Amino acid sequence: MIRHILKIIWNERKLNAWLVMEYVITFCVLWFCCDYLYTMLRSYYGPQGYDINHVYMINMGEKPSEKELEDSDKYGFAMTFMERVKRYPDIENVAFAMASVPYGGTMWVGGFRINSDSVYIGLRQRHVSTEFFDVFKMKVDGQIFDWTDYADKDNVVISASGDNQFGGSNRDGSVWVPVPEVHTLHHGDEGETNPHKVTGRTEVIRDPYFEPAMSNVILPLRREDVSLVGDDKGNQIVVRVKPEADKDFAERFTRDMREQLFLGPYYLSSVASIEGMRTENDSLWGVKDRINSTYAVVLFLVVNIFLGILGSFRFRTQSRRSEIALRIALGASRRKVQAMVVAETLCLLAVATIAGTVVCLHLGDPETLRSLGIPTVDKVEWGIGREQYAINFILTVSFLALVSIVAVWHPARQASTTQPADALHDE
Amino acid sequence: MYRIYFKQAIQMLRQNSFISIISILGTALAIMMIMTIIVTEEVKTFRMAPEINRDRSLYIMYHVERDTTDGGWFSGLVPHDIVKEYLSALKTPAYTSFMNRLDDLNMQTTVNVEGLSDYGLYAARYVDASFWKVFSFGFIEGSGFSEEEFQSGIHHAVLSESTAKELFKGEKALGRNIQIAFTNYRVTGIVKDVSPVFKYAGGDIWIPYTSRKEGLRAGYVLLMATDKADFPRIIAEIRDVERKYAIDHHPKTLYLRGPENQKMRTMDLQANSEQEIREAIRIKNRRTVFVFLILLIIPALNLSGFSLSRIRKRIAEIGVRKAFGAKKYVILIQVLYENMITSLVGGLIGLILSYVAITWLKNWLLKVPEGSDIPLSAMLSPAVFAAVFVACLLLNLLSAGLSALKASRMTIVNSLNQNDR
Numbered sequence: 046m047i048r049h050i051l052k053i054i055w056n057e058r059k060l061n062a063w064l065v066m067e068y069v070i071t072f073c074v075l076w077f078c079c080d081y082l083y084t085m086l087r088s089y090y091g092p093q094g095y096d097i098n099h100v101y102m103i104n105m106g107e108k109p110s111e112k113e114l115e116d117s118d119k120y121g122f123a124m125t126f127m128e129r130v131k132r133y134p135d136i137e138n139v140a141f142a143m144a145s146v147p148y149g150g151t152m153w154v155g156g157f158r159i160n161s162d163s164v165y166i167g168l169r170q171r172h173v174s175t176e177f178f179d180v181f182k183m184k185v186d187g188q189i190f191d192w193t194d195y196a197d198k199d200n201v202v203i204s205a206s207g208d209n210q211f212g213g214s215n216r217d218g219s220v221w222v223p224v225p226e227v228h229t230l231h232h233g234d235e236g237e238t239n240p241h242k243v244t245g246r247t248e249v250i251r252d253p254y255f256e257p258a259m260s261n262v263i264l265p266l267r268r269e270d271v272s273l274v275g276d277d278k279g280n281q282i283v284v285r286v287k288p289e290a291d292k293d294f295a296e297r298f299t300r301d302m303r304e305q306l307f308l309g310p311y312y313l314s315s316v317a318s319i320e321g322m323r324t325e326n327d328s329l330w331g332v333k334d335r336i337n338s339t340y341a342v343v344l345f346l347v348v349n350i351f352l353g354i355l356g357s358f359r360f361r362t363q364s365r366r367s368e369i370a371l372r373i374a375l376g377a378s379r380r381k382v383q384a385m386v387v388a389e390t391l392c393l394l395a396v397a398t399i400a401g402t403v404v405c406l407h408l409g410d411p412e413t414l415r416s417l418g419i420p421t422v423d424k425v426e427w428g429i430g431r432e433q434y435a436i437n438f439i440l441t442v443s444f445l446a447l448v449s450i451v452a453v454w455h456p457a458r459q460a461s462t463t464q465p466a467d468a469l470h471d472e
Numbered sequence: 473m474y475r476i477y478f479k480q481a482i483q484m485l486r487q488n489s490f491i492s493i494i495s496i497l498g499t500a501l502a503i504m505m506i507m508t509i510i511v512t513e514e515v516k517t518f519r520m521a522p523e524i525n526r527d528r529s530l531y532i533m534y535h536v537e538r539d540t541t542d543g544g545w546f547s548g549l550v551p552h553d554i555v556k557e558y559l560s561a562l563k564t565p566a567y568t569s570f571m572n573r574l575d576d577l578n579m580q581t582t583v584n585v586e587g588l589s590d591y592g593l594y595a596a597r598y599v600d601a602s603f604w605k606v607f608s609f610g611f612i613e614g615s616g617f618s619e620e621e622f623q624s625g626i627h628h629a630v631l632s633e634s635t636a637k638e639l640f641k642g643e644k645a646l647g648r649n650i651q652i653a654f655t656n657y658r659v660t661g662i663v664k665d666v667s668p669v670f671k672y673a674g675g676d677i678w679i680p681y682t683s684r685k686e687g688l689r690a691g692y693v694l695l696m697a698t699d700k701a702d703f704p705r706i707i708a709e710i711r712d713v714e715r716k717y718a719i720d721h722h723p724k725t726l727y728l729r730g731p732e733n734q735k736m737r738t739m740d741l742q743a744n745s746e747q748e749i750r751e752a753i754r755i756k757n758r759r760t761v762f763v764f765l766i767l768l769i770i771p772a773l774n775l776s777g778f779s780l781s782r783i784r785k786r787i788a789e790i791g792v793r794k795a796f797g798a799k800k801y802v803i804l805i806q807v808l809y810e811n812m813i814t815s816l817v818g819g820l821i822g823l824i825l826s827y828v829a830i831t832w833l834k835n836w837l838l839k840v841p842e843g844s845d846i847p848l849s850a851m852l853s854p855a856v857f858a859a860v861f862v863a864c865l866l867l868n869l870l871s872a873g874l875s876a877l878k879a880s881r882m883t884i885v886n887s888l889n890q891n892d893r
Contacts, residue, residue: 067777074770106582108654109685156542165542215543233542312654315580315593331740342763345505346770349498353774356494360781 050389060361061393067357068397069404071350072441076405078343079437085255085339089332094204094250094258095147095181097319099137099291101298102146103130103282105273105306106314114310116269122308123271126282129305133298135290140180141266144279145171147181147252148322151279156233157262159212159222165233166213166220169252169259172266178202178247180285187245192265202245203227204261211260230262254332273311283319294318351448358452362386366460374465379458386457390449398442406434474809481810484782492814495778499818499867500825502771506764506863507826511856515830516738522607522666522673528700529606530565530731531672532693532710536744540723547744549573549690550728558713564705565695567602572691574668574675583677585639586649586656594635595668596652597675598688606696607673613646614661617680625682630661635676652679695731707731768866775871779811783875790879791887800880807876812868819864823856 054061105126114122123141130139144151156165171177174192178185190197205211205224212221229240241264251258272280286294295316306313327333365386372382485492519526535554536547550559555570562568580593604616609630617628629652636645636659645659657679668674672694681688695706710728717726727745730736739756743749783790790803 063777063780067773070773106653151548154545156539156544165544167543167545233539233544312582314582330742341505342766345501345767348501349770349774352494352498352501353771353777356491356498356774357777357781360488360491360778364781364785 046385046388047392050385050392053389054392064357064361065393065397065400067353068394068445069401071354072397072401072445073405073408074346075350075441075444076401076437078346079440080433082339082343083433083436085336088251089254089336091251092248093147093252094248095183097147097181097323099286099288100180100319101284101286101294102149102317102319102322103284104275104314104317105282105311107274108310108312110310118309119272120268122311123273125308126273126306126311130284130302133302135286135294135298137285137287138176138179139282139284140176141174141271142177142281142283143172143266143270144281145173145177145263146281146283146319148319148326149279149281150326151275151281152252153279154259155262156215157213158231158233159220159227160229162220162222164215164217164220166215168213168230169250169261170232171261171263172270173263174266177263177283180283182285183247185245185247187243189245190265193268198265198267199239199241200244200265201230201241202247202263203230203243204247204250204258204263206258206260207249213260273308347444354445354448355452358390358449359456362453362456362460366456366463369457369460370463370465370467373461379461382461383454383457386453387450390453391446394442394445394449398445401441402438405437477806477809478813481813484810485814488782491778491782495775495814496818496821498771498774499815499864500822502767502867503819503822503860503863504825504829505767507823507856507860508829509763510859511826511830513738514853514856517734520670522609523670524608525606525696526734528697530695530697530703530706530733531737532559532695532728532731533737534729536727536729538725538727540725545744550693551690552688554713554717554726554728555693558717559693559695562695562706562709562713564697564702564709566698567605567694567696569602569606569694569696570600570681570688570691571603571672571694572598572681572688574671581653581677582651583635583639584651586651591651592638594676595674596677596679597673598681598684598691599678600681602696603678606694609666609673610664612662612664614659616661616678622680622682626680627655627657627683628660628680629657630663630678631659632663632665632676634665636662652677653684655683655685657683693731703733768863768870772867772870775867776874779807779872780875780878783807783879787879787882787887790882791884791889794884794887803880804876807879808868808872811872811876812864815864815868815871819860823860 127139127141130136144153153170154167155170157168157170158165175189177183178189185202187202188200189202190200203211203224206213209224210221211224211227212219214220224246227243229242231240241262247261247263249258250261270278270280272278273282275281295318298316299313303313324333369382369386373379485496517526523529532550534547535550536545538545550570552570555568559568559570574595574597581596582591583594583596584591601617601619601622609616612633614630616630617626621628629650631639631645639645639650640648645662648659650657650659661678663678666674672692697703697706707730710731714726714728718724729741729743729749732741736753739753741749741752741756743752793803
């Protein structure tokens with residue numbers, strides 16, 4: 046039977062070539078859609094190096110007053126604040142930070158030198174209290190500094206960019222060092238006196254969704270930088286809430302703690318979940334728009350391909366009504382004729398699949414996409430390997446096969462149930 | 473003659489209704505996508521109260537300060553010092569307004585009626601006097617503040633209608649005292665509510681930033697030109713400011729992103745230098761072309777399959793016409809004309825669908841506030857119809873061009889024999 050089918054295909058090679066071409070192109074388009082959606086969603090929903098579930102940011106305000114507060118007063122108020130908030134039953138932990146909270150809106154990039162290198166490169170710096178790691182459930186390999194201990198003031202924790210490399214770039218180029226080989230860091234602003242010692246390493250921290258991750262230096266928050274209100278330095282307060290208590294937390298906390306948190310000139314201004322801040326941030330930077338428009342384009346392409354395949358094959362089978370009728374007149378069973386038409390279509394699809402796979406494996410160049418302004422994800426960075434090809438292949442082939450069978454089978458059945466005499470009249 | 477073609481085309485569409493529906497649907501979908509994109513872009517730059525001067529406004533939302541010695545940099549909103557020392561001295565813009573960013577949950581401020589300790593959180597916009605010139609607010613009572621009042625740091629506040637209602641529980645608000653962040657203010661104006669989708673004008677409360685102890689450290693700068701034609705001069709002036717800053721603050725350099733016009737603002741460009749912004753625009757344009765190509769080519773590919781098979785059925789007819797003296801180009805035009813009817817029917821349906829899509833996805837696509845309407849002129853302009861027509865024409869040429877060419881080239885004998893190989 047296969048030989049017979051191949052013969053039929055060969056006899057109609059000109060028309061079939063056109064169909065195979067249509068198949069190949071749609072195959073490539075679908076493959077690309079799969080590939081793109083998968084990588085995009087993976088980088089959007091994938092691990093980010095921190096856990097923002099049940100984490101809230103507390104914003105304090107400062108009433109206007111005549112005299113400026115001393116640094117030590119600020120620190121004192123902050124300690125009282127911490128103590129009171131920690132006593133609140135729903136709270137698991139409290140942390141202070143500067144320009145560190147994800148989706149917090151502020152970001153610091155400082156010039157650092159790695160080990161004995163003489164070139165300064167830009168690294169994202171975060172100043173945090175020790176509890177920060179706990180609040181965001183960051184796993185640290187090595188030792189975390191104690192921010193209240195003066196002896197730990199130069200110890201830092203680092204996180205790599207993807208691919209286990211640590212480094213960054215400046216105007217003239219970039220420096221990359223494998224993570225285990227990073228031992229000391231010199232901060233450009235602080236001169237040559239105090240190199241920071243790397244005592245711990247944490248997982249890759251991914252702030253932007255689709256861009257490569259930046260290397261981070263996490264430093265202990267200095268006593269003199271502690272403040273309850275976020276001013277120029279971008280001070281932030283975050284709390285982790287017990288999972289079972291994370292319902293209407295913001296409202297309840299504001300109501301219960303408002304009185305207790307009138308500390309000197311400070312007052313409780315607002316409480317916002319990091320999850321909510323992420324949503325705000327996404328809409329602000331058009332991340333959601335981007336994902337939605339990708340869905341729209343993919344949906345459009347899929348519907349078009351669906352219509353195209355449906356139309357072409359239905360048309361083709363319909364115009365072969367007389368052939369099918371002739372076969373039945375000559376004694377072929379209905380089922381066999383239907384099976385033959387379907388098998389013929391799948392044969393064409395198989396040919397196209399081979400060609401399409403070859404094309405897709407060789408095209409898919411992320412550089413071309415980037416130059417078209419389509420955000421792509423570095424697959425290596427996200428650890429997306431060859432299994433993705435299998436996913437693309439299976440989804441693409443099964444979609445095409447399904448649509449083709451639907452398109453062919455119905456008119457084939459119709460043709461095989463009409464009276465041969467009727468159908469042959471058409472000739 | 474074209475009437476006969478028309479009748480024939482309609483007949484053809486009727487004959488195989490399944491294929492006709494599919495090809496019309498395919499065209500309609502493509503036109504819908506293209507039109508949705510075009511109309512969305514159009515509406516985003518439309519003037520809407522209170523942002524009625526969008527067409528002659530330039531925005532600076534972001535600055536980068538680099539230290540040329542160690543490669544470190546700081547970026548973010550435009551700092552007040554730069555506005556005060558450099559931008560307020562700009563000569564070309566009619567108005568330079570400076571306001572805070574207000575699109576975060578945690579940027580709300582406490583407000584309470586004087587004498588009551590119960591405070592609520594509201595979105596407060598810290599603005600200058602030019603703010604009232606640049607935007608058009610619907611004042612129900614009272615007014616904004618003048619330049620002199622602004623300079624003196626007067627404690628006056630303008631409230632939105634619903635804020636006033638909420639705070640004073642329906643009592644008269646004008647002239648009453650309130651506390652904003654525990655500082656006393658007098659209510660001197662009530663305006664109609666402004667949706668937060670207006671990134672620069674929206675809010676619940678507007679106060680002069682000079683009335684705050686800390687002023688306004690950083691924010692957005694809006695430059696309003698007397699005329700659109702002044703834009704290049706304003707941009708040149710900004711570049712001069714950057715050069716001046718680099719001299720004054722050596723070794724630090726400054727980059728003020730943009731200034732961007734409304735169209736660039738809708739692109740959401742992210743850039744840390746002038747080259748980067750130019751590259752970003754180039755990439756955006758390339759992407760637009762790419763997206764339009766995809767939206768045209770994929771449906772065209774599908775449709776061309778149909779038109780090819782349809783032509784194959786009519787080879788004999790074409791042969792007869794040729795035998796009676798029809799020229800090649802006549803056949804070519806006939807096939808294209810017939811196909812164009814399908815395209816136009818699809819185009820019309822697509823246009824209607826695109827209106828449905830836009831109205832339905834209004835909030836996502838257009839950032840148009842809930843309850844307000846999309847200006848009808850944006851959707852029904854001649855430019856939009858012309859664009860639909862051009863898109864249909866392109867789609868038609870792409871999908872039927874090949875089969876029309878093939879049909880017109882076939883020799884009479886082959887056509888009459890239905891031999892298309």
